[in-house]
Amino acid sequence: MEEVRAFLATCAEGDLLPWAAQVAAADRFRRTVGSVEEAALERGLMPARYQRNRRTISIEEQLKLFRSRVVIVGAGGLGGYVVEELARLGVGTLVVADPDTFEEHNLNRQLLALPANLGAPKVEAAVERVSRINPAVRVVPLRSAFSRENGAELLSGADAAVDALDTVTARVELARACRELGVPMVHGAIAGWYGQMATQMPGEDITPFIYPPGNEPKGVETVLGNPSFTPAVVASLQVAEVCKILLGQGRSLNRRLLFINLLEMEFEEVPIPSGAAPKDRE
């Protein structure tokens, strides 16, 4: 590794490492561009693709992001944007789970959906997309639905999980698994012009407040559908939360839910207390 670092130092422009040099180092030392990226960051060199992160994310923090593992459950409307933004941010490992293939009605909003990949698995599109936008990022695809059975394995080693699911039932299961494993989870959901998001930190239980027991498995999205912009807005807010969790910065949206109304451009904060939620809809 020392020889890689020495080579990188000769290629650096100031403290920036150009992409061509990152690729050259990978070829020369038979390493992945990801491992070269880690070596560069360790040596205090910022891969040049991240130079506009600089005032927001330091080299040390960029290394922290590279060494992070985020599990994205669902690769549809929300998940596609979440994968895109986390890959561009430079999070080193993305585990993406989704059992579905692309259908024509996904094309209006799902970033990964293209006419050319209709019928193809969503997780394969995630792998392909990330390899094109940031080859230093590793994507671990899982073409299965999240379940109580595979939850622990899927979330193993995760620094954060993103709830980009599309049923209330699965969301409640994911939140439960994250709680049991102590993994911070960022919830996001959409319906038409509306969306909501919240962060569940270890030790917290947000679902009884967001989805009171006895709720239907789906919400008003079954009637409203989802336009192109709502998933992009909510997914971006989720990624901002994940970034803060990974870096230990800022103030999370925990013990609060943000309800988003893009039709009237209103953002309502709903408190999520600790303790038991009222229940009578079972």
Added chain:
Amino acid sequence: MRITVKLFATFRKGRFDAEVREVPPGTPVSRIVEEVDLPEKEIGIVLVNSRHAALSRVLADGDTLAIFPLVGGG
């Protein structure tokens, strides 16, 4: 007694954003849900004075009730 009812998102369509209503003492949240004709299975978060409440919660004079639809799409 008087209460304030606030509706969110789709629940506003054909109804109102916020309204002060005169109701008899002992009125539960579920009675308001019926009066404003909200489909119960579409109801998500219910707050009384910014605290989560059950549909059986009995309202008091001056209470503010807020009702959000269930949002679960991804």
